[in-house]
Amino acid sequence: MKAVFQTKISPAYDDIPENFYHFPRTYLRQVREAVGDWIVYYEPRRATADALSRGGRQAYFAMARVVSLREDIARPDHFYADVTDYLDFDNAVPFKQGDFFYEAAMKGADGRTNSGSAQRAVRNMPDDEFDNIVRAGFAKDLSKPVTWDRDRPYGFAEEQMPFGAERPLVETTITRPFRDAAFARQVQATYDRRCAMTGLRIINGGGRPEAQAAHIKPVAAHGPDSIRNGLALSSTFHWMFDRGLLSIDDDFKILTVKNSVPPEVGRLLNPSGLLAVPEDERFQPHREFLRYHRDNIFKG
Numbered sequence: 001m002k003a004v005f006q007t008k009i010s011p012a013y014d015d016i017p018e019n020f021y022h023f024p025r026t027y028l029r030q031v032r033e034a035v036g037d038w039i040v041y042y043e044p045r046r047a048t049a050d051a052l053s054r055g056g057r058q059a060y061f062a063m064a065r066v067v068s069l070r071e072d073i074a075r076p077d078h079f080y081a082d083v084t085d086y087l088d089f090d091n092a093v094p095f096k097q098g099d100f101f102y103e104a105a106m107k108g109a110d111g112r113t114n115s116g117s118a119q120r121a122v123r124n125m126p127d128d129e130f131d132n133i134v135r136a137g138f139a140k141d142l143s144k145p146v147t148w149d150r151d152r153p154y155g156f157a158e159e160q161m162p163f164g165a166e167r168p169l170v171e172t173t174i175t176r177p178f179r180d181a182a183f184a185r186q187v188q189a190t191y192d193r194r195c196a197m198t199g200l201r202i203i204n205g206g207g208r209p210e211a212q213a214a215h216i217k218p219v220a221a222h223g224p225d226s227i228r229n230g231l232a233l234s235s236t237f238h239w240m241f242d243r244g245l246l247s248i249d250d251d252f253k254i255l256t257v258k259n260s261v262p263p264e265v266g267r268l269l270n271p272s273g274l275l276a277v278p279e280d281e282r283f284q285p286h287r288e289f290l291r292y293h294r295d296n297i298f299k300g
Helices: 025-034 127-137 169-173 176-190 235-242 287-296
Strands: 002-006 020-024 038-043 059-071 078-094 122-125 212-215 230-233 246-248 254-256
Touching: 002 025, 002 127, 020 025, 025 059, 025 078, 025 122, 038 127, 059 127, 078 127, 078 176, 127 169, 169 176, 176 212, 176 230, 212 235, 230 235, 235 246, 246 287
Parallel strands: 002 038
Antiparallel strands: 002 122, 020 078, 038 059, 059 078, 212 230, 246 254
16 A cells, blocks of 8 residues: 655654655554555655754655565664655645645645644555656656546646556656656756756757766666765766766765876866755755765775
């Protein structure tokens, strides 16, 4: 059964949503029901564990598939849900639009938000609600209309790619071409189509950026299609990064392999010596993926 997993900007639990979700025994039944199925991630209003914190988008922002459960051996009565096939949405999907709630359980009898449901960190959901959220998250690519209520369909006005009935929604979103295209446009947009190592922003006559979307932890090593596992890099720097001639430390300092990076290339790097990262910490490279690159790919 599909589900919603709630995680904050600075989670109180040991979450890395691209890899695993950490939760207390309270939600074990709901998570167990989702094993083998798909979930969407939801960011609540609270940005941290502090009850007074704010700043969360109150929106669904990604999807993933739950593959297994395991106990947290360091913390009694806590568990991990391991996930795969993580993918950020193009658009964060607000939990409600007008009078429409993507999760019916979130709507109270008085038409307002059901605070009891909203506060639950894990919530199971039917397939049609999951489908509506995913379609809204990829509104330009998935043309089947979102159902705003049970009687009134809503279609997106922008031109959309054809979506055949023979290819179910989930099957579409796990294909490599779909994921590559989604990952590329998300990373390029997040970095303003500018190389994070050089600051260069070159756009061709057709509006295509020269900066490419690079995975920090490669797909071949099960690196996720997450903005936090991505960098916008000019083609030369993408090539050098993939081959371990360049890397990045936890403070976003650019690392080079001594005597392997030509001086003329090194002079193109940001004068600060730092990677230019998004201001919003939600989209900054995650230390877990940077560490993987340094430990397994970097030749320095």
